[in-house]
Amino acid sequence: MLEEFNNSQPDFVNQVKTSIIKNNNVSHAYLIETNSFSKSKELVIALAKILLCPNITNDNHEQNCRICNLIDNNNYPELITIEPEGNVIKKEQLLTLQNRLKTKSLTGSKRVYILFDADKLNITSANTILKFLEEPEEGIIAILVTENRYRVMETILSRCQILTLHTDMNNIDDLKKDKQYDVFWNIINKIELDGVQTLAYIQDLWYDKFLDKDECLNFLDLFETLYLDLLEHENDKDFLKKKYGQAINNIVNKIDTKNIIYKLRVIEEEKNKLRYNVNLKLWIDNFIIKITRGGEINA
Ligand SMILES: [Zn+2]
Structure with a gap:
């Protein structure tokens, strides 16, 4: 059984x-x-x-x-x-x-x-x-x-x-095939390492790539997957490195449970908003501000 x-x-x-x-x-x-x-x-x-x-x-x-x-x-x-x-x-x-x-x-x-x-x-x-x-x-x-x-x-x-x-290990390769994967890491590094100072930079990155609701939702799934992994495998850095490779090195030692839970809640909330008709640019601004603020709380 x-x-x-x-x-x-x-x-x-x-x-x-x-x-x-x-x-x-x-x-x-x-x-x-x-x-x-x-x-x-x-x-x-x-x-x-x-x-x-x-x-x-x-x-x-x-x-x-x-x-x-x-x-x-x-x-x-x-x-x-x-x-x-x-x-x-x-x-x-x-x-x-x-x-x-x-x-x-x-x-x-x-x-x-x-x-x-x-x-x-x-x-x-x-x-x-x-x-x-x-x-x-x-x-x-x-x-x-x-x-x-x-x-x-x-x-x-x-x-x-x-x-x-x-998560099954074999989902990981699918994740890496995602065409948004590199931009995603760029943004994650900015959010986690530099916080609000680079707000404008993140906006530029984001505006450039996705001005479509479905793509943004898909993008949020990447955020969610990463933060859930960070939460679940907080004490298993080998798992995280195996799954995400080099990309995760910069942030793997900065895991802060409270901060991650805050971010996961922001992601859920923003996903729901996005499903309704919102002004996408305003939504992106708002999301970036909220998610980077999480980093600031713990700075
Ligand atoms: Zn039985």
């Missing part, structure tokens, strides 16, 4: 083995931060099986376990999965969930619900889910899945146990 993730997600596997399997210490809500891990869906289902299949900790767990097969086919009544409809998880979907959970468990076992793309909750649905999380019911376990935790409201985060996955 978990073995298949031994190499790609050793931390996750260890955490689950120690807390859930060995110590039977089950949280009432998990938030899985996928960091674009390519097999995150399979991994989430594996976790659901561990939580739901009573045979799993048994050495004789059969290859062809009936319960696990039902889960794989999305046919197990005690597992409910929810995905966004259109681009949002609607309040109605959560009310339906709530009603289903009110009825008695069919098998007498635990029940699990999974919220994929948990960052796609709007304000009303986020409040609905918050109420569930605030008043957990015995035997009901929530698994929220999101690409990164900074997309999820803090009030929700604080009620979940967070399990973080690692």
Whole structure:
């Protein structure tokens, strides 16, 4: 079950083995931060099986376990999965969930619900889910899945146990192929090393290259990936150097967790603004000011 993730997600596997399997210490809500891990869906289902299949900790767990097969086919009544409809998880979907959970468990076992793309909750649905999380019911376990935790409201985060996955190493070459990659490093170095003094310089760099909304969004993804890596691999500089090469040398010793979290929040906020109709040049100015100010706070 978990073995298949031994190499790609050793931390996750260890955490689950120690807390859930060995110590039977089950949280009432998990938030899985996928960091674009390519097999995150399979991994989430594996976790659901561990939580739901009573045979799993048994050495004789059969290859062809009936319960696990039902889960794989999305046919197990005690597992409910929810995905966004259109681009949002609607309040109605959560009310339906709530009603289903009110009825008695069919098998007498635990029940699990999974919220994929948990960052796609709007304000009303986020409040609905918050109420569930605030008043957990015995035997009901929530698994929220999101690409990164900074997309999820803090009030929700604080009620979940967070399990973080690692980016796959093979995504890295794609990153380097990005045509914006060199400009990106130029800008990052300016932001991290020189801060606001070089505002005008950064504006020039940016104006020159991207005056299109999609390109800017794509560009923000690069920022986000880097800052998430800096946060997650703060103590693993070898990983960072392996992934980003020479480029990261200048900033790798300047990692400041508070500053990075501030920047990740700025990126999320600005991404949302960018999705609406904004004046792109004004938006770029505003983004640069906010993101370089993060560097200044800690100077
Ligand atoms: Zn099973």
